[in-house]
Structure formats: C-alpha cells, structure tokens
Amino acid sequence: MWNPFLLVYQLIQWLIAKLLSPTPPPPHAKLSRPRVAIIGAGLTGVSSAAHCVGHGFDVVIFEAGPKEHLGGIWARVNNTSGLQIHSLMYRFHPQVQWKKGYPSRQEIVDAIKDVWSTYHLEEKTKFDVKVERVWQESDDRWFVNSEEYGKFDGVIAAVGTCGDPKMPHMRGQEEFEGEIYHSSQLDGKDAEGKKLVIIGGGASAVEALEYASAKNAEKTTILARSDKWIIPRNAIVDMLLAFNIFGQEIYLSWIPEFLLKRFFYRDLEDLAPKKGLFMDTPMVNSDVLDKIRDGSASWLRGDILSFDKTGIWFNQRAKGVPPGGPGKEIHVDVDMVIMATGFTRPSLKFLPEDCFEEPYNPPNWYLQTFPPAHRTICANNCTYVNAIGTVGNYHIGIYTRILLMFLVDPLTRPRPGLMKLWIDFTRFLKIRSPTPAFDFFTYTELMWWYYFCVAINPFRWKWALFVFFGIGDKLPLRVVEAEDKVREVIGIELDSIQKRKDQ
Numbered sequence: 001m002w003n004p005f006l007l008v009y010q011l012i013q014w015l016i017a018k019l020l021s022p023t024p025p026p027p028h029a030k031l032s033r034p035r036v037a038i039i040g041a042g043l044t045g046v047s048s049a050a051h052c053v054g055h056g057f058d059v060v061i062f063e064a065g066p067k068e069h070l071g072g073i074w075a076r077v078n079n080t081s082g083l084q085i086h087s088l089m090y091r092f093h094p095q096v097q098w099k100k101g102y103p104s105r106q107e108i109v110d111a112i113k114d115v116w117s118t119y120h121l122e123e124k125t126k127f128d129v130k131v132e133r134v135w136q137e138s139d140d141r142w143f144v145n146s147e148e149y150g151k152f153d154g155v156i157a158a159v160g161t162c163g164d165p166k167m168p169h170m171r172g173q174e175e176f177e178g179e180i181y182h183s184s185q186l187d188g189k190d191a192e193g194k195k196l197v198i199i200g201g202g203a204s205a206v207e208a209l210e211y212a213s214a215k216n217a218e219k220t221t222i223l224a225r226s227d228k229w230i231i232p233r234n235a236i237v238d239m240l241l242a243f244n245i246f247g248q249e250i251y252l253s254w255i256p257e258f259l260l261k262r263f264f265y266r267d268l269e270d271l272a273p274k275k276g277l278f279m280d281t282p283m284v285n286s287d288v289l290d291k292i293r294d295g296s297a298s299w300l301r302g303d304i305l306s307f308d309k310t311g312i313w314f315n316q317r318a319k320g321v322p323p324g325g326p327g328k329e330i331h332v333d334v335d336m337v338i339m340a341t342g343f344t345r346p347s348l349k350f351l352p353e354d355c356f357e358e359p360y361n362p363p364n365w366y367l368q369t370f371p372p373a374h375r376t377i378c379a380n381n382c383t384y385v386n387a388i389g390t391v392g393n394y395h396i397g398i399y400t401r402i403l404l405m406f407l408v409d410p411l412t413r414p415r416p417g418l419m420k421l422w423i424d425f426t427r428f429l430k431i432r433s434p435t436p437a438f439d440f441f442t443y444t445e446l447m448w449w450y451y452f453c454v455a456i457n458p459f460r461w462k463w464a465l466f467v468f469f470g471i472g473d474k475l476p477l478r479v480v481e482a483e484d485k486v487r488e489v490i491g492i493e494l495d496s497i498q499k500r501k502d503q
C-alpha cells in the first residue's frame with residue numbers, strides 16, 4: 001500500500017546515500033596505507049571496512065566463520081527474527097536504503113551483503129580465520145595471527161556481543177519429555193498448538209515470542225528472573241528516550257517512567273521494573289503487552305526450581321522481591337521450552353594483555369572503544385554493556401573515521417595519559433549514576449563523547465567534517481602534509497604521511 005511517510009523516508013535515505021556514501025574503489029584497486037585489520041564480518045566489520053576502502057585505505061577482514069556467516073549474528077538467527085528498533089536508527093552505512101521501517105532478518109543480511117559487494121570486500125575477506133592473537137613489533141605495526149597477512153597500521157575489533165548460544169543446564173532437565181531449544185535455533189521447529197515456555201526476559205525472549213506467534217503456539221509463558229523495561233516499537237519514543245544526554249538515571253527520569261507506565265503498560269503496570277529506565281537495556285516491543293492482555297501469553301517473574309516430565313516447577317515472586325527471594329511455588333505444563341538465555345560474549349583476548357589493565361579494562365576505554373595502551377586499536381561496537389540507543393547506526397562510521405584520523409595525523413593522536421584522564425573525567429561526571437559510568441549510556445551521550453573528542457584538541461578541528469560525515473578529507477590531509485614538512489625542517493620525528501606511504 002502507498003504510504004507517504006515511507007516515500008519520504010526512502011527519499012531521505014536516497015539523498016543520504018548520494019551525499020555521504022564514500023565512493024567505492026574500482027575492483028582490485030591498489031589502496032594506500034594506513035592498512036587496517038578488521039576482525040569480524042558482521043554488520044560492524046563490513047561497515048567499518050567499507051568506510052576505510054571508500055576513503056582509499058586498505059583493509060583485510062578476518063572472519064572466524066565460513067562465507068555463510070557473512071552478516072554475523074543476523075546470518076545465524078531464526079528467519080522469524082527482525083529488527084526491534086526502527087530502521088531509521090539502524091542505518092549502519094550511508095549506502096543502506098531500507099524499504100520499510102522494520103526489516104526482516106533476511107533483509108538485514110541482504111543489506112550487509114550489498115555493502116560488502118559494492119565496496120569489493122570479497123577480495124579482502126578471509127573466511128574461516130579466527131583471530132587468536134594480535135601483536136606489535138618495534139615499528140608499532142600490527143600482525144594478526146601470523147606474519148603471512150603482512151603488517152597493519154590499525155586494528156578494528158568488530159566481534160560483536162553475541163557469540164555461541166548460552167544453554168544453561170537446569171535441575172531435572174533430563175527427565176523432561178518435551179522439546180528444548182535455544183531461542184536462536186528455532187527454524188524448522190513446529191510449535192503449532194503447543195504450550196510453550198520461554199526462559200529469560202530479555203531481547204531473545206521477544207524474538208522467541210515472535211516465533212511463537214508466527215507458528216500459532218497455543219499458549220506462551222515467559223519465565224523471567226528479573227524485570228526489564230519494555231519500551232514501545234516507535235521511532236519517536238525511542239529517539240526521545242535516547243536524548244538523555246547524561247546517559248544515566250537523573251532527577252527527571254521519573255517523567256518518562258511515569259508516562260510509560262500510564263500510557264504503555266496501563267493495566268499491566270505491575271510488570272514495570274522498580275529500577276530506573278536508564279540502568280539497563282530495555283526491550284523494544286509493542287506486542288508483548290498486547291499478547292499478555294489477550295491471554296495468548298503470560299509473563300511470570302521468579303526463579304526456576306526444576307524440570308519434571310511434564311513441565312517446570314517455578315517460584316513465582318511478587319514485584320520487588322529479589323531473585324532467589326520467597327514466592328509461590330507453581331507448576332507450568334509445557335510441550336516446548338525455549339531458552340532465551342542469550343549468547344556468550346565473544347572474547348577480546350586476542351588483544352595485547354596491556355589492554356585489560358585495571359581500572360582501564362573494557363568497557364572503561366577511551367570513548368569506550370580505544371584501549372589507553374593502544375590508540376590504534378578500535379573495538380567498534382563490542383565493548384558496550386547496556387544502552388538506550390542502537391548498535392547498527394551512524395556511530396560505526398564515526399569510530400572508524402576517528403581511528404583513521406589518529407592513523408594519518410600524528411598531532412591528533414591522544415596520549416595514554418590523556419585517554420585515561422578522559423575516562424576518569426567521564427566517571428567523575430557520572431559519579432551519582434546507579435550503574436558504573438561505562439556500563440550504561442544513551443545515544444546522545446555517545447554523540448557528546450565524539451563532540452568532546454574533536455573539540456578538545458585544535459589539531460582535530462580540521463577533521464570535524466570528516467569524522468562526523470565522512471566528507472572533506474582532502475584539505476586536512478594537505479594540512480598534515482604541510483605539517484610533516486615543518487616537522488622535518490625542525491627535526492621532530494613523528495610518523496609522517498610520506499613515511500607511512502613508503503612502508
């Protein structure tokens with residue numbers, strides 16, 4: 001059906017693609033240094049690589065999985081999965097042009113593949129290569145796994161936050177006569193007319209609930225250990241919530257919390273958590289509450305005690321009673337159990353040891369992604385814990401371009417001491433936050449970090465348009481070349497552009 005909003009949305013995306021997509025290099029073009037190693041071929045790795053080659057810099061993408069895993073986690077989840085937030089906040093590269101507000105899993109994978117092929121990244125991707133070690137020699141260049149891939153000037157770790165499915169083993173599970181699956185492995189499984197239990201109350205539970213509806217399950221019960229905020233699947237509401245620049249609970253947080261309870265939870269206010277909205281990643285979904293209202297789903301808070309042949313014994317707790325606290329013991333009859341228990345976090349242990357020194361261990365890094373010990377490493381999108389915002393958006397390009405700026409312009413590079421100072425300063429600003437400073441942030445806070453990073457160092461000012469929009473890199477490069485010459489004359493030894501090109 002013809003939709004004027006969709007038409008405007010597509011026009012805007014077309015304009016952004018025309019104005020801000022870096023021009024793809026011709027196939028097999030010889031690109032210049034800096035050369036960047038990118039670890040992971042999910043949406044973040046592919047987008048970062050496209051930005052680098054689009055600006056003329058060479059990359060190699062290392063992906064642990066086979067070619068079918070191009071697209072990362074989206075290539076491995078159920079067909080019924082889809083984006084929870086509006087695609088307006090999921091434009092992971094300027095070239096992406098979504099056809100609708102909430103694309104399906106397949107559309108997301110196709111969009112990632114599209115960026116990958118447009119920027120001729122096939123010839124630069126090594127599949128089935130799990131990165132085990134990244135190290136530096138005396139010239140500050142990086143090696144990845146072995147010397148066979150050559151030297152790299154920078155490293156982007158884009159390993160994501162979803163590794164292998166977590167499958168906890170629970171008491172009595174072997175006695176249970178029904179089926180048990182992980183929430184990411186439901187393709188081909190039949191749930192029609194079955195009684196389903198979803199264990200877990202996070203984003204994976206929402207995914208499992210979507211599967212249950214798509215497959216006409218008779219009834220779905222969600223067993224959640226702790227309460228999480230649910231926010232509507234509405235772009236305006238989600239963006240407004242991400243506007244809290246303080247990135248933490250503040251004295252005004254009661255306003256959105258009150259509005260959500262009054263107009264979104266309504267009769268189901270009991271399900272709203274006691275803890276603040278700006279402390280944990282909320283679930284984005286509008287259907288959960290409707291399904292609970294119409295009786296096709298129910299949401300129980302409590303602890304799993306054990307399985308038996310026909311179902312699960314559960315200690316149902318009242319609101320505010322902490323996990324493990326007293327409650328009412330009930331039996332839930334079930335045919336199929338879905339473990340919405342999430343994924344293990346992919347390891348960053350391939351990075352040098354000194355990246356993990358307390359108190360500057362991830363996520364407590366410069367801008368959350370640059371370890372103070374190594375400003376040429378950018379852990380793009382894989383160090384965050386909780387946030388109100390989005391994973392696949394504008395910031396992927398900003399982080400990549402900040403790294404490129406550090407690589408080509410020596411005067412913009414932060415010194416380890418200043419990186420630590422910024423971390424301590426952010427901790428100080430968030431001293432009253434109920435969560436540690438880097439364990440929760442909002443998208444607007446992230447933007448503030450970038451503005452601060454560019455504004456604080458006058459040598460970075462000339463890069464502002466490049467960092468924020470990916471345009472105007474020619475002029476600052478010429479300035480850097482001129483600065484290189486001045487440094488040569490006065491005898492200051494810094495890694496000059498010419499020297500980088502020669503090596």
Ligand SMILES: Cc1cc2nc3c(=O)[nH]c(=O)nc-3n(C[C@H](O)[C@H](O)[C@H](O)COP(=O)(O)OP(=O)(O)OC[C@H]3O[C@@H](n4cnc5c(N)ncnc54)[C@H](O)[C@@H]3O)c2cc1C
Binds near residue numbers: 158207380
């Ligand atoms: C069902 C579902 C719904 C989601 N919905 C949303 C949403 O609405 N909004 C949102 O913002 N986010 C959502 N997400 C989160 C999602 O994870 C991110 O949006 C995004 O896809 C992450 O991309 P990534 O490239 O950073 O990581 P991934 O897609 O996980 O890719 C990382 C890649 O790195 C590879 N890798 C890992 N370790 C190594 C190594 N040592 N060597 C080489 N390769 C390695 C992995 O094999 C993988 O291919 C959702 C996730 C799921 C599963």
